[in-house]
Amino acid sequence: MLIDGEVNHTNQVEEEAHFDFDLFVIGAGSGGVRAARFSANYGAKVGICELPFHPISSEVIGGVGGTCVIRGCVPKKILVYGANFGGEIEDAKNYGWELNEKVDYNWKKLLQKKTDEIIRLNGIYKRLLSNAGVKLYEGEGKIVGPNEVEVTQLDGTKLSYSAKHILIATGSRAQRLAIPGQELAITSDEALSLEDLPKRAVVFGGGYIAVEFASIWRGMGATVDLFFRKELPLRGFDDEMRDVVARNLEGRGINLHPRTNLTELTKTEKGIKIYTDHKEELLADVVLFATGRAPNTKRLNLEAVGVELDNAGAVKVDEYSRTNIPTIWAVGDVTNRMNLTPVALMEGTCFAKTVFAGQPTKPDYNHIPCAVFSIPPFSVVGLSEEQALEQANGDVLVFTSSFNPMKNTISGRQEKTVMKLVVDAETDKVLGASMCGPDAPEIMQGIAVALKCGATKQQFDSTVGIHPSAAEEFVTMRSVTRRVTASGKPKANT
């Protein structure tokens, strides 16, 4: 049974008295803080531990707020905002603005303000916890038994607590690729805290982190070379849209090196020398490895209680986020389900409801929107065309719109915004939506509500546009671009 009953129910008071806490959470990132706060609000007595704060994480460094606030979404978005002005300044000229040929950039100022902001947010998160009545411990948490945690504090002293439930929410960390000279490369943690803005940057990886940092440095004026193993970046996304993203990155001046691996890094006087499997050589000030993240499960002492991990080292959980040990649960990136902040929040909320509100709740992984904050950004919800074809019973209708955004008509920027809707031909349901272009992440949120609730193409069409906007294209796609059958062969226009 998942239901824990009501906390203030009289016959349970006795039982609970055996434990120091109803819940002890290891890791105060998005998922952990959410689970802790909500559980406390449902009446549970909650403790949480987190490593000391620092922008760059390690085995012994972390900070309340976690990856999202300190080393992920927030600082990344701040740098994207900063970098985006680079393009804006170019665009302004044809609108009549007279600017110097070279507008200067003070990287240190931005970095300082970014650090100030994450320190502020770190404080806010601490206050959120204390306002919710959650007891926060600074130190490294370990699991000692199914109901026992140990927190090693900064000064080395160890605290031991018993808890009715233990939640693992320790997240994940960036990984380096094991090639010669890998120590010369940095990960996204360091990339968010570089002392100087690189003039020549090399990014290795084809995922969202890679394209985001490539965009950030390019926007600030660096020469950027992006290496990735596949034909296109952003594996797993809609193929047509991946191509659009690649073209737009190139359009913004990033040098793409598809189907290329880095083989070695060496230090020279002129910078870091990069060798590729295409026998290319390149010099760079900074080499970023955006080659994946691994769950933080190594130092949790999980083997002592027998919590099962998968091959990637992620904590295995059931649909309610429970591990194979009934009193131990896990949410967020450490479970490697869908590694997004809002998903960790959802999992944390569902956990609290399940365990402390008597409402067993499974997180729903359908129609989770997400965004890549490249410049221009890319955002999706629902299925890609390839996924839709795999899952659909009948034909799939594809609607695409590729247009020159109004702003570019005067700025002269050569960059198309592309939107795509994938529709089930039989039910008329919109199965997937994607967009690459300015404001895509903001635009996609409302579309996500519609898709989540099974909106049909007809319902999109019956919605009046907001004029003039880019988003209105999503409700004015009248003609089907192609009809595709599951066999993968497009039919003629209908």
Place this chain on the structure above:
Amino acid sequence: MAAAAAAAAASSLTTPKLTFPSLQSLYRKLPLSFPLSLSSSSSLPLPKTLTTTTTSLSSRRPLSHHRRRHLTTRAEAENGAEASRHYDFDLFTIGAGSGGVRASRFAANFGASVAVCELPFSTVSSETTGGVGGTCVLRGCVPKKLLVYASKYAHEFDESRGFGWKYDSDPLHDWDTLMANKNAELQRLTGIYKNILNNAGVTLIEGRGKIVDPHTVDVDGKLYSARHILISVGGRPFIPDIPGSGYVIDSDAALDLPSKPKKIAIVGGGYIALEFAGIFNGLKSDVHVFIRQKKVLRGFDEEIRDFVAEQMSLRGIELHTEESPQAIIKSADGSLSLKTNKGTVEGFSHVMFATGRRPNTKNLGLESVGVKMTKNGAIEVDEYSCTSVPSIWAVGDVTDRINLTPVALMEGGALAKTLFQNEPTKPDYRAVPSAVFSQPPIGQVGLTEEQATKEYGDIDVFTANFRPLKATLSGLPDRVFMKLIVCAKTNKVLGLNMCGEDSPEIVQGFAVAIKAGLTKEDFDSTVGIHPTAAEEFVTMRTPTRKIREHPPAEGKTDHDVKAAAGV
């Protein structure tokens, strides 16, 4: 969306929606005009299914229709006498703006022979000037948005400083460059619109159209007969007749000034006034807005009205509330003074009135054929956009329903379906979203809190008022306000309002959700996109207030709110 419109147009041009029934009937009825209007279309498998189609058509005839419609398919069978009369065109449209072009193109795509007349191009409209594209493209949405883009950079430069960008000197703006580039774009767009009409097989006639009788239009002395006449002549700025009103400019002129205003008075509190206030403020004019009411944007949600006014003031716009203009006086040095009920403000280089728009119904011959009009001069139409004369129809601003481009498009599209596709279609005015491109902009869909309270009584209101991530870095006082209005009984989201960066783009997707009748739970079950402003709309857990027609005796509501507030 100028470009978007063109793209959309282009896409439907490549796959014209030629439905077989209308094609076939046309083939029978108008063998001569057929090759002309459809020669470019790809597939014409016509005669094969002729008989069956005709049968099914007559059985699909709309029964509920009280008005006799001259659907081409039925005309021959039922109204032999009338149908046998030869008309030059199936549809003659007066006015090639958003509604007129849409109706004409779609009608042509459905197989009708169509002509449209429009006045010669000019950036400023008058009795004798207009231009293909209409208000939206030439004197409204498009040039306005281009100037908004231009003026917004000033704010972006300010923001960028907080992100480390340094400028040796303050960026200066060159007005002539902007006007030249804007006008080049308008010329390009009017050309695109002409092409769209041309590619759809619509005959474009330049000149002033006037209705002579229910089936005849006079364009500069030449007569054209038509089975149906569509009036889509739009509206024009209206300036009240007060002393010195000759010195005043309207929005047409404001979009194409020879030089940038140094100090401008903008009279009016509607969206046009606010948009121009933002434009000129961004381009570094000294801007004063004079409004008769206490607040800007009558008809919008009260909180939005307060919020946008405050944000605009913070950006340097001076709002003069409850001040009605009485006269404009020109001084010896050429500057203008605005005299109001509260006093006189001097030293304006320009005085702009954004005091409403009026339908262009004068000198159209409407009175003589008996087309009824409202007191404001708008054409009265039924739900199908039919006027009091059965062969005369009207769409867009000239009918003064909801004066928005996408609504005119909807009306035009619906009319083409009604007349030429045997599908009587009423435009649906529920949950029409709209935007104000003020700085910051506003987006809204559905009801305001005041409307919802009046209509539903019991509602829950969710609000968020926050400093966006960008502003924490830029150090500017920018904020974002969001509001969801939910029916307490059904939990349906009745209205959504937002003021802040990207509002118009953000609201479009939510408009789909609201139009589809989704509930607050549906919003809550949607996962956010992080970090965005828009995610706030799916993470509003606690009502800010619950409005009840009959508050419960016990203070239960308060308790609920408090209990949830900590979550």
